[in-house]
Amino acid sequence: MSRWSQYSLNPVDGILLLDKGLGISSNRILQQVKCLFNARKAGHTGSLDPLATGLLPLCFGEATKLSQYLLNSDKRYLTTFKLGETTTTGDAEGKLISQKAVNISSRQLESVLNKYRGIIEQVPPMYSALKKNGQPLYKLARKGIEIRRKPRSVEIFDLSLLAFDDELLTLDVHCSKGFYIRSLAFDIGEMLGCGAHVIGLRRTAAGKFDVRDAVKLEQLEEMDSQQRLQQLMPVDAGIDDMPRVSLAQDASDYFRQGQTVRTDEAPQVGLVRVYSEDVCFIGIGEALEGRRIKPKRLLSTNN
Structure with a gap:
């Protein structure tokens, strides 16, 4: 970056609620939004996979100093699992590993879901940003390397069954920080004996923030600079608890x-x-x- 471009950046401070679209990484959309605001400093508060859509709070300027407190907030997701199939990544982006017939009753399903309400032990997926000796697990996974991951205590505050139709299972999940929906799909699939992976994932809330109050990238692109600044929430908006x-x-x-x-x-x-x-x-x-x-x-x- 040139000296001139450094000095021409704006001291933008605040929190933007972004509704991330499908097929783009959290870091890439962060850089695009940062460019739109011509901001000096920006960061997100917990990434979403390219497959996932929904709420991605972005912190600008002084708000980045408080991003850790937003990372620690609980999350809510709307997700759909494909039963009968497992993949290398635990979602639709991975290669198919196994296929099994699905013959599950609603009573069997509800019995399994009951086991995942409250505090549980969850093994993080290999395809995650967690690190081993400084290297992200997903980079090891891409090389065909799998290491043992320690289970972690996480909590599901609410797990609601929204739809169950043959091989498709749709859930509303309210969970603690550090929770992996792909691990939940894998575990439920194992318990049902047929396997499962994520084919749809949308974050609907993070702490007090709701996706219904978020703005899409396309909307930001159509706004002028003053309209974009009006989308920002105060720096302290995420810590009023x-x-x-x-x-x-x-x-x-x-x-x-x-x-x-x-x-x-x-x-x-x-x-x-x-x-x-x-x-x-x-x-x-x-x-x-x-x-x-x-x-x-x-x-x-x-x-």
């Missing part, structure tokens, strides 16, 4: 400098979102004993 604390001018100045401050508004423990007395969002703090708040993640002072 945290308790709010307002600091007096002196305390907020010390807090901005990285110092622990005392305030009667502080809760006993936990993370808080911190504001100055002029209602300017400063960052995230950690409540300590003695009504003290320690800076955890600070925004730039010019925001």
